[in-house]
Amino acid sequence: xxxxxxxxxxxxxxxxxxxxxxxxxxxxxxxxxxxxxxxxxxxxxxxxxxxxxxxxxxxxxxxxxxxxxxxxxxxxxxxxxxxxxxxxxxxxxxxxxxxxxxxxxxxxxxxxxxxxxxxxxxxxxxxxxxxxxxxxxxxxxxxxxxxxxxxxxxxxxxxxxxxxxxxxxxxxxxxxxxxxxxxxxxxxxxxxxxxxxxxxxxxxxxxxxxxxxxxxxxxxxxxxxxxxxxxxxxxxxxxxxxxxxxxxxxxxxxxxxxxxxxxxxxxxxxxxxxxxxxxxxxx
Amino acid sequence: xxxxxxxxxxxxxxxxxxxxxxxxxxxxxxxxxxxxxxxxxxxxxxxxxxxxxxxxxxxxxxxxxxxxxxxxxxxxxxxxxxxxxxxxxxxxxxxxxxxxxxxxxxxxxxxxxxxxxxxxxxxxxxxxxxxxxxxxxxxxxxxxxxxxxxxxxxxxxxxxxxxxxxxxxxxxxxxxxxxxxxxxxxxxxxxxxxxxxxxxxxxxxxxxxxxxxxxxxxxxxxxxxxxxxxxxxxxxxxxxxxxxxxxxxxxxxxxxxxxxxxxxxxxxxxxxxxxxxxxxxxxxxxxxxxxxxxxxxxxxxxxxxxxxxxxxxxxxxxxxxxxxxxxxxxxxxxxxxxxxxxxxxxxxxxxxxxxxxxxxxxxxxxxxxxxxxxxxxxxxxxxxxxxxxxxxxxxxxxxxxxxxxxxxxxxxxxxxxxxxxxxxxxxxxxxxxxxxxxxxxxxxx
Numbered sequence: 133x134x135x136x137x138x139x140x141x142x143x144x145x146x147x148x149x150x151x152x153x154x155x156x157x158x159x160x161x162x163x164x165x166x167x168x169x170x171x172x173x174x175x176x177x178x179x180x181x182x183x184x185x186x187x188x189x190x191x192x193x194x195x196x197x198x199x200x201x202x203x204x205x206x207x208x209x210x211x212x213x214x215x216x217x218x219x220x221x222x223x224x225x226x227x228x229x230x231x232x233x234x235x236x237x238x239x240x241x242x243x244x245x246x247x248x249x250x251x252x253x254x255x256x257x258x259x260x261x262x263x264x265x266x267x268x269x270x271x272x273x274x275x276x277x278x279x280x281x282x283x284x285x286x287x288x289x290x291x292x293x294x295x296x297x298x299x300x301x302x303x304x305x306x307x308x309x310x311x312x313x314x315x316x317x318x319x320x321x322x323x324x325x326x327x328x329x330x331x332x333x334x335x336x337x338x339x340x341x342x343x344x345x346x347x348x349x350x351x352x353x354x355x356x357x358x359x360x361x362x363x364x365x366x367x368x369x370x371x372x373x374x375x376x377x378x379x380x381x382x383x384x385x386x387x388x389x390x391x392x393x394x395x396x397x398x399x400x401x402x403x404x405x406x407x408x409x410x411x412x413x414x415x
Numbered sequence: 416x417x418x419x420x421x422x423x424x425x426x427x428x429x430x431x432x433x434x435x436x437x438x439x440x441x442x443x444x445x446x447x448x449x450x451x452x453x454x455x456x457x458x459x460x461x462x463x464x465x466x467x468x469x470x471x472x473x474x475x476x477x478x479x480x481x482x483x484x485x486x487x488x489x490x491x492x493x494x495x496x497x498x499x500x501x502x503x504x505x506x507x508x509x510x511x512x513x514x515x516x517x518x519x520x521x522x523x524x525x526x527x528x529x530x531x532x533x534x535x536x537x538x539x540x541x542x543x544x545x546x547x548x549x550x551x552x553x554x555x556x557x558x559x560x561x562x563x564x565x566x567x568x569x570x571x572x573x574x575x576x577x578x579x580x581x582x583x584x585x586x587x588x589x590x591x592x593x594x595x596x597x598x599x600x601x602x603x604x605x606x607x608x609x610x611x612x613x614x615x616x617x618x619x620x621x622x623x624x625x626x627x628x629x630x631x632x633x634x635x636x637x638x639x640x641x642x643x644x645x646x647x648x649x650x651x652x653x654x655x656x657x658x659x660x661x662x663x664x665x666x667x668x669x670x671x672x673x674x675x676x677x678x679x680x681x682x683x684x685x686x687x688x689x690x691x692x693x694x695x696x697x698x699x700x701x702x703x704x705x706x707x708x709x710x711x712x713x714x715x716x717x718x719x720x721x722x723x724x725x726x727x728x729x730x731x732x733x734x735x736x737x738x739x740x741x742x743x744x745x746x747x748x749x750x751x752x753x754x755x756x757x758x759x760x761x762x763x764x765x766x767x768x769x770x771x772x773x774x775x776x777x778x779x780x781x782x783x784x785x786x787x788x789x790x791x792x793x794x795x796x797x798x799x800x801x802x803x804x805x806x807x808x809x810x811x812x813x814x815x816x817x818x819x820x821x822x823x824x825x826x827x828x829x830x831x832x833x834x835x836x837x838x839x840x841x842x843x844x845x846x847x848x849x850x851x852x853x854x855x856x857x858x859x860x
Contacts, residue, residue: 149504155507155510155511155624159514159624163520
């Protein structure tokens, strides 16, 4: 009989048999469902439980928000991503100043914090700007290329004195006609939409350029050319160029402006009407 | 036939059915010298094709062995469990190792064991056919009509297989159902074993969390695996030379008609060598397997074997013997075993069978020259048997020592019909319970 109380602890007596616990665990482990549970289901469940716990607890949630916003800030504020300079190209000095004043950003600013389309819209909404190209170039520079509207006319209307470009868009306001005496003056409501006609007329009227004071739109229909010495040429609404040509011929041959004529009226094609000053018809 | 036996056997049948549905069953051979576990996987009959070289023999192509483990047996003597915890540990070792090899867990086990003093009985039942035709019910009735002899206290029935049906004067019917006649009689072969050994084995298996799906006598299972089909049909005896006991079974018409066991085996030969040469058991086992034989020739006198031992006594440690000496020890014991087997076969009436074929299997049959000795004792038609080929069985487990385990695998896949597979005849139910059912119906409908 073997000693029943013998403990199998000497090296030569090591029992090759698995212990009952070992045996049972191995059998458990050989079950596919148990393996699946331990390897996939329980870790996934634990993760899900942890995440749920985090996002239902106010304290951890606020901590998480604080931490994440800090992390985002520290990334966004990296010097490599900062915009330090705005370069405005192809704009006149006053326009550049206006653009700088209206831009809704203050430097330095991170590249993440502003919206290029927004900036473009803001700049394009300016009167003096025809179109604009906004882009960020290397070195943290915001490059704004402006296609400026060039003032071609001074327009006086009931609201005030404005500058217009060739297409009739308002470029800006002037306080005084004298400031832009280099530009022709147009007046009257609706003058801005008929500027193509007036451009032709100005070209034709080069010979008497220095005598013209203003081109006046009457009834949004036709033009009057206002000359100094209180003289006035009334043009028809249709084909004013022909009338101007007639006038130039007349002026060249007869020096009509040097006569005491107050108004030369071309409105009726069949009949040129001259209005004389103080009824001096005799001369 | 007692109801308890029916219940327990049918429970094992159900467990086996469940295991086959799951596609996994294990087979455990608890022997005196080694314990072996096979894990069987059922892939269905379509898994193997003719091109695989495996024909359909007796259902063994429907399964495949995916795990095999063998360990030295502990706590088993004469095929019976002597030290439950030792044996339990050994069973745990093999089951775990074979599960590891299979990569899966098995819950159901078909166990085979050699000892427990098996005893064969021939039973005869006879009953009149009420409506002149044999039905399932009349088979159950004729089985129930057979008289069970007094099998003794502390014994239980392990196998009870109907081996022959006869109607009136026509005998040797395989399947009598549907045939007309007046009297149906049946011959049953019943095998009883000592219940203590079975209970010990069941206790071990239960401690290992295994559910028993069948119990097989190892002499039956080694006959199943090592007798070829025509030997089983024409009649043959299988002698399983195990470690602690030698199983004997006689097959006729594909049924086992007799089984017995001798409490002598290979371990006794080793013991004799150990005694005779004053060496320890392990050395004796080694000498037996390397140099053992049964027929001494002049050459064997010259072959000198060193008996190494380390007692410290130089004279004792440097002895040597010739192989003839060892044969001189082995042969008388083998003769004793074979003569004992011959005696048992004679008692069983093996002489009167049409075929006198004897097949030797089991680990002991590997002794060199055994067939020559056996043919002198058991008659001329002796051969050494190896178990059937089974798909997936590793080479190391195809030897004759594994024949009972392979046979148990066959039993697990396609067991023979036993008494309990035919059900209890309706008249066997107590009349009271049927009356109660009828009463219940009357009251409730």
